[in-house]
Amino acid sequence: MSYSGFNTRAIHAGQDPDPATGDVVVPLHLATTFKQDGVGGLRGGYEYARSANPTRTALQEALAALEQGRTGLAFASGLAAEDTLLRTVCEPGSHVVLGGDAYGGTFRLISRVASRWGVEHTPADLNDVDALRAAIRPSTRVVWCETPTNPLLNIADIALVAEVAHDAGALLVVDNTFASPYLQQPLTLGADVVVHSTTKYLGGHSDVVGGALVVGDDDELAERLAFHQNAMGAVSGPLADWLVLRGIKTLGVRMDRHQANAAQVAEFLLGHPAVASVRYPGLPDHPGHDIAAKQMSGFGGMLSFRLAGGEDAALRVCERAQVFTLAESLGGVESLIEHPARMTHASAAGSPLEVPADLVRLSVGIEDVEDLVADLDQALA
Numbered sequence: 281m282s283y284s285g286f287n288t289r290a291i292h293a294g295q296d297p298d299p300a301t302g303d304v305v306v307p308l309h310l311a312t313t314f315k316q317d318g319v320g321g322l323r324g325g326y327e328y329a330r331s332a333n334p335t336r337t338a339l340q341e342a343l344a345a346l347e348q349g350r351t352g353l354a355f356a357s358g359l360a361a362e363d364t365l366l367r368t369v370c371e372p373g374s375h376v377v378l379g380g381d382a383y384g385g386t387f388r389l390i391s392r393v394a395s396r397w398g399v400e401h402t403p404a405d406l407n408d409v410d411a412l413r414a415a416i417r418p419s420t421r422v423v424w425c426e427t428p429t430n431p432l433l434n435i436a437d438i439a440l441v442a443e444v445a446h447d448a449g450a451l452l453v454v455d456n457t458f459a460s461p462y463l464q465q466p467l468t469l470g471a472d473v474v475v476h477s478t479t480k481y482l483g484g485h486s487d488v489v490g491g492a493l494v495v496g497d498d499d500e501l502a503e504r505l506a507f508h509q510n511a512m513g514a515v516s517g518p519l520a521d522w523l524v525l526r527g528i529k530t531l532g533v534r535m536d537r538h539q540a541n542a543a544q545v546a547e548f549l550l551g552h553p554a555v556a557s558v559r560y561p562g563l564p565d566h567p568g569h570d571i572a573a574k575q576m577s578g579f580g581g582m583l584s585f586r587l588a589g590g591e592d593a594a595l596r597v598c599e600r601a602q603v604f605t606l607a608e609s610l611g612g613v614e615s616l617i618e619h620p621a622r623m624t625h626a627s628a629a630g631s632p633l634e635v636p637a638d639l640v641r642l643s644v645g646i647e648d649v650e651d652l653v654a655d656l657d658q659a660l661a
Contacts, residue, residue, distance in 0.1 A: 283345075286346070286461075286462060286532055287532040287533075289342070289345045289346055290342070290346060290528050290529055290530075290531055290532060291529050293341055293342045293344075293345035293346070294306075294337070294338040294339065294340070294341025294342040294345065295338055295342060295525065306334075306335060306338040306522065306525055307334070307335065308335055308518055308519060308522045309329075309333055309334045309335045309518050310518055310519075311329065311333075312328070312329045313327070313328055313329070314326040314327055314328070314329075329515075329518070330510060330513055330515055331510050333515075333518050333521070335518040335521040335522050335525075336354050336515065336516060336518065336521045338521070338525060339352070339354050339516075339521040339522075339524055339525050339528075340352035340353060340354050340492075342525060342528055343461075343476070343478075343482075343492050343494055343528075344494055346461040346462075346465075346528065346531075347456070347461045347465055347466075347467055347474050347494040348465050348467055348468055349467050349474065349494040349495055349496050350495060350496060350497055350499065350502065351494070351495045351499070351502035351505075351506070352492060352493070352494045352495075353492065353493045353494075353495075353502075353505055353506060353509055354478070354490060354491070354492050354515070354516040354520075354521055354524070355490065355491035355492060355493070355509065355514050355515060355516055356489070356490065356491065356514055356515060356516050356517070356520075357477070357479070357489050357490060357491045358385075358457065358475065358476065358477030358478070358479065358490075358491035358492075359385050359386075359389055359477075359491065360491050360514035361475055361476070361491035361492055361493050361514070362386060362389055362475060362491070363389060363393070363394075363512075363514065364493070364505065364508050364509055364512055364514050365422075365453065365473060365475070365493055365505065366389070366390070366394050366399065366422070367508060367512070368501075368504050368505050368508045369421050369422060369451060369501075369504075370394065370399045370421050370422065371398075372397055372398030372399070373398055373400075373419055374398075374399050374400070374419055374420075374421045374422075375399070375400045375401065375402070375417045375419040375420045375421065376390055376394075376399060376400070376401040376402075376420070376421065376422045376423075376424055377401070377402055377403075377404050377412065377415045377416055377420055377422070377423045377424065377445075377450070378390060378401050378402070378403050378404070378424045378633075379403070379404065379405075379406045379424060379425050379426055379429060379434075379436065380403045380404055380405045380406070380632060380633065381426070381429040381430075381431075381432045381434050381633065382403075382424065382426055382429065382430070382455075382633060383426065383430045383455065383457075383624070383625075384620075384624050384625035384626065384627045384628045384633075385624075385627070386424070386426075386455070387627060387628050387631065387633050388627040388628075390424075391631070392627075400419075402415040402417075403415075403631075403632045403633060406423075406425055406427075406436040406441050407434070407435075407436060407437070407567075407568070409440065409444060412441065412444050413444060413448075416444070416445075416448045416450065420448055420449075420450045421450055421451065422450060422451050422452075422453055423441060423444070423445040423448075423450050423451070423452050423453070424453050424455070425438065425441055425452060425453065425454045425455070425471075426454070426455040426457075426458070427454065427455075427458075427459070427464075427568075428458045428459060428561055428568075428572070428580060428582065429458075430457075430458060430582075430624070430625075430641075431584050431620040431624065431625060431635060431639060431641040432559055432584060432635065432639075433458075433559040433560060433561055433566070433568075433582060433583060433584055434567075434568060435561055435566075435567075435568025435569075435571045435572045436568075436571075437571050437575070438452075438454060438466050438469040438470060438471060438575055439469045439470050439575070442469065442470025442471055442472075443470065446470070451472040451473060451501075452466075452470065452471045452472050452473075453471070453472065453473045453474075453475060454466035454471040454473070454474050454475070455474075455475045455476075456474045456475065456476060457475070457476050457477045457480050457481070457611070458480075458580055458582050458610075459576060459580055460480075460481040460482065460531060460535055460580075460611075461474075461482075461531075462481075462531050462532050462535045462577070462578075463535060463539075463576045463577050463578045463579075463580055464575060464576045464577070467494065467496040469575055471496070472495070472496060472498060472501070473493055473494070473495055473496075473501070473505075474492075474493070474494040475491070475492070475493060476491060476492040476493075476494075477490075477491055478490035478491055478492050478516075478520075478524045478527075479491075479609060479611070480609065480610050480611030480612075481531065481534070481535065481538075481581075481610075481611035482524055482527055482528055482531065482611075483523060483524050483527040483611070483612075484527035484530065484531065484534055484611060484612060484613060485523075485527060485612055485613055486609065486612035486613075486614065487523060488519075488520045488523040488524055488527070489520065490516045490520045490521070490524050491516075493505060534613065534646060535578065535580075535581070536578075537646040538580065538581025538644060538645070538646060539562070539578045539579055539580055539581050540649070541581065541644045541645070541646065541647070541649045541652060542560065542562070542579070542580065542581045542582065542583055542642075542644040543560075543562050543579070544649045544652075544653065545583065545642065545644050545649065545652055545653060545656065546558055546560040546562060546563055546583050548653045548656065548657075549583075549585050549656065550563065552657075552660055553588070554587060554588055554589065554593065554660045555585050555586070555587065555588065555660070556585075556586045556587060556588040556638070557585065557586045558583065558584075558585045559583060559584045559585065559586075560579065560583040560584075561576075561579045561580070562578075562579030562580075581611070581643065581644045581645075582610060582641070582642070582643055582644070583641075583642050583644065584620070584639055584640060584641040584642065585639070585640055585642075586636060586638045586639050586640075587638045587640065589638075590637070590638045591621075591637035591638050593638065594619055594637070594638045594639065594640050595619060595622075596659075597617070597640055597656075597659045597660055598617050598618065598619050598640060600658065600659040601617045601655055601656070601659045602655055602658075602659075603615060603647065603651050603652060603654075603655035604616060604617035604642065604652070604655055604656070604659075605617070606618065608623055608624050609643075610641075610643035611643060612643070612645065613645050613646050614645045614647070615642065615643060615644055615645035615647060615652055616642070616643040616645070617640060617641070617642055617643075618640070618641050619639075619640060619641075620635045620639055620640075620641050621634075621635050621636065621637045621639065624641070
């Protein structure tokens with residue numbers, strides 16, 4: 281059965297009660313191998329857990345439903361998903377256009393790993409159509425887009441970028457980790473593949489590492505990705521699958537609280553004399569606000585801000601915070617604070633993707649917002 285409502289899909293898609301027991305929670309299948317009904321007679325399509333696992337199947341069906349795609353694939357991490365995608369669609373001599381503000385791990389993968397087997401890349405401002413077209417080559421296979429971006433919260437017009445990419449015969453890949461499928465479904469806007477670190481909002485509790493790819497209606501591409509997933513072995517484990525499935529059930533209600541808190545935190549920071557600027561798509565003066573309002577159903581729980589006192593002030597704020605935990609990652613129920621230039625984006629130092637040293641990034645959790653604001657107030661004092 282198909283479901284129209286997002287929260288209904290999050291709770292039910294791929295998660296029918298177990299026919300044998302009536303279990304309303306997808307079982308945790310830990311088996312590595314499955315009994316066959318005769319040589320080559322697979323029971324339910326399962327033979328070996330790297331190739332397929334019932335818990336992973338349930339998660340993959342749920343991911344596809346949430347992103348309104350046809351095929352979902354679950355991986356051991358977001359970067360495992362990205363690596364499998366790049367190795368599937370690129371070959372030596374291929375070219376990738378990478379958004380000029382991208383996650384440091386993605387940049388490291390493309391610039392220092394994929395480059396070793398002959399994949400070239402060009403950073404480009406995806407908000408500048410002329411710059412995007414200029415960056416594309418005949419060998420371009422992928423335009424890689426994050427929106428909102430990590431950590432500057434820039435917004436790209438997915439439909440417009442898709443048009444330019446497709447005109448050049450390239451795929452548009454959108455990293456939807458920051459928005460989550462609750463707030464944005466890039467496949468409906470023209471993207472070919474969506475990438476997630478399920479570690480973040482989909483898992484939602486900072487207790488699982490995972491990644492995902494979701495493909496729209498390109499069954500041939502989906503089949504190739506599934507082949508490489510199995511051949512390369514970059515699959516998620518059943519416990520991780522189970523934890524992400526559990527997190528998905530409350531994604532909608534969590535995201536409502538994340539973004540309500542983030543909006544109030546952004547307003548507080550905007551009026552603080554120690555803060556030079558705030559990057560949050562929900563603010564009317566954000567350069568991508570209108571596009572975000574058009575293609576998203578909310579503005580998310582991530583924001584960043586720059587300190588008037590420079591890098592030393594940014595480091596002090598990170599160290600003084602108490603309710604905000606100084607840690608990498610994002611998207612969990614607890615609020616996190618970090619210094620991108622020295623932490624998540626250190627690998628981009630000295631490159632066109634280098635982030636400002638006075639920048640602080642917040643993953644705003646679901647605590648009482650009064651406590652979050654009070655913590656930032658004392659940290660900025």
